[in-house]
Amino acid sequence: MPAAHEVYVELTVNGEPRAATVPARTLLVHFLRDRLRLTGTHVGCDTTQCGACTVALDGVAVKSCTLLAAQADGHEVTTIEGLADPGAGSLHPIQQAFQDEHGLQCGYCTPGMVMAVRQLIEDQPDPTQDQVRHALDGNICRCTGYQNIVAAALSAARSMRDGAARAGGTDSAADPAGGREG
Amino acid sequence: MFPTDFRYVRARSLDEALDLLDEAAAAGDEAKLIAGGQSLLPMMKLRLAAPQVLIDIAGLPELSGGGWYGPVAGGHLSYTIGALRTYRELGRDTLLAGGLVRGRDESAPPHQAEGIPAVTDALAVLADPQVRARGTIGGAVAHGDPAADLPAVLLALDAEVVIAGRPGRHEHKPGPPHHLPRAPRPGEEPSNVERRTMLLDDFLQGIYATDLAEDEIITHVKITAQGGRASAYEKFPHPASHLPLAGVAVALTFASGTLTDSGGRVTSLSDGSIASAAIAVTGIATRPYRARAAEAVLKGAFPAPDVLAAAAAQVARAGDGTELSLLGDQHASAPYRAHLAEVLAGRALARALARAESA
Numbered sequence A: 001m002p003a004a005h006e007v008y009v010e011l012t013v014n015g016e017p018r019a020a021t022v023p024a025r026t027l028l029v030h031f032l033r034d035r036l037r038l039t040g041t042h043v044g045c046d047t048t049q050c051g052a053c054t055v056a057l058d059g060v061a062v063k064s065c066t067l068l069a070a071q072a073d074g075h076e077v078t079t080i081e082g083l084a085d086p087g088a089g090s091l092h093p094i095q096q097a098f099q100d101e102h103g104l105q106c107g108y109c110t111p112g113m114v115m116a117v118r119q120l121i122e123d124q125p126d127p128t129q130d131q132v133r134h135a136l137d138g139n140i141c142r143c144t145g146y147q148n149i150v151a152a153a154l155s156a157a158r159s160m161r162d163g164a165a166r167a168g169g170t171d172s173a174a175d176p177a178g179g180r181e182g
Numbered sequence B: 001m002f003p004t005d006f007r008y009v010r011a012r013s014l015d016e017a018l019d020l021l022d023e024a025a026a027a028g029d030e031a032k033l034i035a036g037g038q039s040l041l042p043m044m045k046l047r048l049a050a051p052q053v054l055i056d057i058a059g060l061p062e063l064s065g066g067g068w069y070g071p072v073a074g075g076h077l078s079y080t081i082g083a084l085r086t087y088r089e090l091g092r093d094t095l096l097a098g099g100l101v102r103g104r105d106e107s108a109p110p111h112q113a114e115g116i117p118a119v120t121d122a123l124a125v126l127a128d129p130q131v132r133a134r135g136t137i138g139g140a141v142a143h144g145d146p147a148a149d150l151p152a153v154l155l156a157l158d159a160e161v162v163i164a165g166r167p168g169r170h171e172h173k174p175g176p177p178h179h180l181p182r183a184p185r186p187g188e189e190p191s192n193v194e195r196r197t198m199l200l201d202d203f204l205q206g207i208y209a210t211d212l213a214e215d216e217i218i219t220h221v222k223i224t225a226q227g228g229r230a231s232a233y234e235k236f237p238h239p240a241s242h243l244p245l246a247g248v249a250v251a252l253t254f255a256s257g258t259l260t261d262s263g264g265r266v267t268s269l270s271d272g273s274i275a276s277a278a279i280a281v282t283g284i285a286t287r288p289y290r291a292r293a294a295e296a297v298l299k300g301a302f303p304a305p306d307v308l309a310a311a312a313a314q315v316a317r318a319g320d321g322t323e324l325s326l327l328g329d330q331h332a333s334a335p336y337r338a339h340l341a342e343v344l345a346g347r348a349l350a351r352a353l354a355r356a357e358s359a
């Protein structure tokens, strides 16, 4: 196959197969926003530093502003729109925690924060506050001062552990890590 | 921002990728390989790079994999890492991070891998989780960034770079002494891909400059395991870019020997003195370098506080003791970077020693 200005890309986005021919220089974030009209994924910088564009590529959080749509060909992408279970009619526990803990002000960074927290909790289901702050190294918020974002991440991790414990048939009250801390 | 227009092609094999590089060169096009894209795409978005052809090597089977091989001549095990292994994958590798490793033979007991803590130190403070999920070891080495973290650690571990190209194109510097080119097996087809191995120290040349020719591809990075346990990496990051204003990697080995008496009792003769010290510095000069003047202070010495301080005081000097020409910019002046390197060298040495004692 010779190198081409236009590339045909076929990928799965939020569980649905999607295909299009796009200019080779199309960044994944522009493909998602402009082609698929999935505008939950934001662009906040030109330097790969802010994390507002975070999505999951084959289940791993990446910055969609620093990935060509062509590189995502054949892969699976999950955006903020695909995070909550569509059948449940409710928010994903991480989204719910951001609402409960008031983990946002203007909301611009929020989709990226939520997608980064999803990765954190998958890697470390019971993170410390330090681990949360470290895991959010690639996400910038201009409004909140991070305090409530960290609180939301910790609270989401707790509720997801409780949920997993219930699903596993264990009594969550017996889980010493469960329940709210002081 | 998005990059200027270019043509894109995904290579399916190493051979095809080398062909694509040749085709672009024949057409007079500037071609670039793209692996994780975490250095190249940011540069293309800012229009600091504008290749006409982008060759995606992310799917090449010849650049993945890796594992322990050996022993190579000289008796050391070597750990080979495929160029496409991401920072994230390396951070989760039990052989590097230390931990229980099971072989393919399920009945064999697992063995405890020592790990190379300097690598895990660097991976924990390098960039951010999303960038680490995409960035590759091959890209980190090929990019030639004077402030890259992982190349400093790899330098301290005497890492080697394995490079593939077409046979007979380049005059190659001889590889490391223990590296013997493999003779073709009887009946094997002559390969149209030639591999050369060189020390990372010879490979890195200057600001974004390496020994890699435009028609070559890095396939692997090799670490020869010695002194891995007593190692550490310390950096002072720029708060926005996370790149080190200064970073120092240290790997130590200690004098050792055993005496077996007539009763068959084995006594360790290790006296705690340092047999070899490898110290690599990044972020302060035109390329990550080995601080050989500082290493010389430690070789054969006992790691007393005054000796460690004397070594750290030499990290910004060349092997012959002369001042290196250092980088300074609006973020940090050259003397400040040199000061940071000295402080970080002291911390890295202390951490490596503490790890040696706890082993």
Ligand SMILES: Cc1cc2nc3c(=O)[nH]c(=O)nc-3n(C[C@H](O)[C@@H](O)[C@@H](O)COP(=O)(O)OP(=O)(O)OC[C@H]3O[C@@H](n4cnc5c(N)ncnc54)[C@H](O)[C@@H]3O)c2cc1C
Residues within 6 Å of the ligand: A047, A048, A049, B032, B033, B034, B035, B036, B037, B038, B039, B040, B041, B042, B057, B063, B083, B084, B125, B126, B127, B128, B131, B134, B135, B136, B137, B138, B139, B140, B142, B143, B145, B147, B148, B149, B150, B212, B216, B217, B218, B219, B241, B242, B243, B244
């Ligand atoms: C926000 C941000 C923060 C960062 N922070 C840090 C940091 O703290 N410390 C640090 O060390 N780095 C940092 N980096 C840089 C990062 O580590 C990259 O240098 C690394 O990811 C490059 O690997 P890649 O696979 O992404 O390379 P690419 O971007 O794909 O390629 C980089 C260069 O290497 C060439 N190349 C890639 N693979 C090969 C190969 N196999 N053979 C030959 N040539 C090849 C390409 O042609 C290109 O010229 C940061 C980057 C970003 C965006």
Ligand code: FES
Residues within 6 Å of the ligand: A042, A043, A044, A045, A046, A047, A048, A049, A050, A051, A052, A053, A054, A063, A064, A065, A066
């Ligand atoms: S828009 Fe992707 S990191 Fe800022």
Ligand code: FES
Residues within 6 Å of the ligand: A103, A104, A105, A106, A107, A108, A109, A110, A140, A141, A142, A143, A144
């Ligand atoms: S809530 Fe405004 S940027 Fe984070």
